Amino acid sequence: MITSLQNEKVKEWVKLQKRKGRRESGKFLIEGFHLVEEAYHSNWEIAEIIVEEGLDYSGWHHQFFTITVSRKVLQHITRTETPQGIAAVIKMKEPKEIEGHSVLLIDSIQDPGNLGTIIRTADAAGFDMVMLGDGTVDLYNDKVIRATQGSLFHLPVLQADLLKKIPKLQSGGYTVAASALTDAVSFKEMPANEKTALIIGNEGAGVRNELIDAADQSIKIPIYGQAESLNVSVAAGILMYYING
Known part of the structure; x- marks a missing residue:
């Protein structure tokens, strides 16, 4: 479990708070059950899931590389005062062609x-x-x-x-x-x-x-x-x- 804000993985996640860091990595961070569920059901590629220590969760989340962190770390990387206990790093995808009516x-x-x-x-x-x-x-x-x-x-x-x-x-x-x-x-x-x-x-x-x-x-x-x-x-x-x- 990651508890230190100085952990290299935490520093990597913090970079996703900035546009430059997101563009360089091709990834972005989302927080909360609803958004993580929407990303999964819409077939976006989930790089990793971040869960708070003690969170009782089950289901499809176990298919992905999961890292447990302290509440202090989750608050730090999501900039949310009361995070729901789950976040995910998602790989960007962008269409190349115009489509639809x-x-x-x-x-x-x-x-x-x-x-x-x-x-x-x-x-x-x-x-x-x-x-x-x-x-x-x-x-x-x-x-x-x-x-x-x-x-x-x-x-x-x-x-x-x-x-x-x-x-x-x-x-x-x-x-x-x-x-x-x-x-x-x-x-x-x-x-x-x-x-x-x-x-x-x-x-x-x-x-x-x-x-x-x-x-x-x-x-x-x-x-x-x-x-x-x-x-x-x-x-x-x-x-x-x-x-x-």
Whole structure:
């Protein structure tokens, strides 16, 4: 059992708290029974399972290399005050090709909670794929992972240069629609198409102008009250459900 925070294995896990460490290793850390179960049932590769001393667990977990640690170590590596007693190191996997009939493109979303909620909503709305553009918070940030509630493991998420992907989507038969506040039509006026790609943008600045220019059309959600705008995750949910409705 590992009890020391200076243990080399613990230092290796701590590196997964940073984007650089995750990218260099090709792995990321998740915590809690729900997320570990979702990773397993979605056939993501589990490198190792970490369990707290005294945890009573059974089932499929025993198929994997398992390390027992003290509560102090688990709190240290997960940055969670009250961890559930189980964590896992997961190997990243990233799709190479565009797939499905509905694709969400995310431009520079910076809040981890927003990104995780949007991915969870894309999963619920039946979207087939998500693309993360430059300037977007890291997919494997612990707050993003928790906010997805496991949806991270259900649909392919691709890191991409959106300006390069838009022409490929268009040549593949997708109508590309950008969410915008000006020079845009109501989303209800968007013509139906079998294949649609939706671009949503940064919390404050919105979708970059060059992406709006590259899109086939700009759409907006009408504001009927006095609110200046909608939260980006709420707006994304309305548009995705309309597209797949």
